[in-house]
Amino acid sequence: MKKRIFMYLFVFAVLLIIFQYVNAKHIFEDLNKQNQGFRAQVEKYKDSVVGLHHKLQDYSGFSxxxxxxxxxxxxxxxxxxxxxxxxxxxxxxxxxxxxxxxxxxxxxxxxxxxxxxxxxxxxxxxxxxxxxxxxxxxxxxxxxxxxxxxxxxxxxxxxxxxxxxx
Known part of the structure; x- marks a missing residue:
């Protein structure tokens, strides 16, 4: 009986660890997708800033x-x-x-x-x-x-x- 309790506890612990691993993996993948979206936005904004900087230099030619x-x-x-x-x-x-x-x-x-x-x-x-x-x-x-x-x-x-x- 004692062996079965330890075996059930062991199986339950393994199932809990697998559940946490899968859940953490999904959260990690979602965060990576969000991060990639933010990186794309940052690149887009960097390009906009560079373009605006060039325009500012053009406009400040007579200054x-x-x-x-x-x-x-x-x-x-x-x-x-x-x-x-x-x-x-x-x-x-x-x-x-x-x-x-x-x-x-x-x-x-x-x-x-x-x-x-x-x-x-x-x-x-x-x-x-x-x-x-x-x-x-x-x-x-x-x-x-x-x-x-x-x-x-x-x-x-x-x-x-x-x-x-x-």
Whole structure:
């Protein structure tokens, strides 16, 4: 009787071990399938990141931050570019506060509104591009800017256009 109990316990233990082995094997295979799916997604996202990085490099071709010659131009005059760019933007945005017609935007606004410069992008050490709007009409301007030795900034309109209203 004692031998049979040990034999039943042994068979039960073997069956339990086999059950756990098969169950663990199924779980392991499912996790491997999920892992392979995640690896495929990671590869896809890596490719997307690389593509976006190349696009970013293409778009930043005309950018003061990427133009070593333009940075050297300002540094030779004793200016720090990372401090100068926000300063020039602030000076340009200050032109929005001028009463009457905007000093840079050559178009008049409608219905008592005022044209305002919204966004600015520095192309190099002499030019910037900005968009403007009065809430109904909008367009873009290409502006020459000059930083004087006393750190004053002069703006000169080069080109401007107004998008047609639909």
């Amino acid at each position: 003061l931050e990427q133009n070593e010659d333009a940075i050297t131009y300002f540094e030779s005059d004793g200016f720090e570019v990372v401090e100068l760019m926000p300063y020039i933007k602030d000076k340009l945005y200050e032109t929005n506060n001028v009463k009457g017609e905007h000093p840079i935007v050559p178009y008049t606004s409608s219905a008592g509104r005022q044209m305002r410069i919204n966004n600015v992008k520095f192309l190099n050490h002499k030019w910037l591009i900005a968009n403007f709007s009065d809430g109904e009409f909008w367009g873009e301007v290409l502006v020459k800017y000059f930083v004087n030795t006393d750190k004053s900034v002069d703006f000169e309109l080069s080109e401007a256009f107004l998008y047609p209203v639909n």
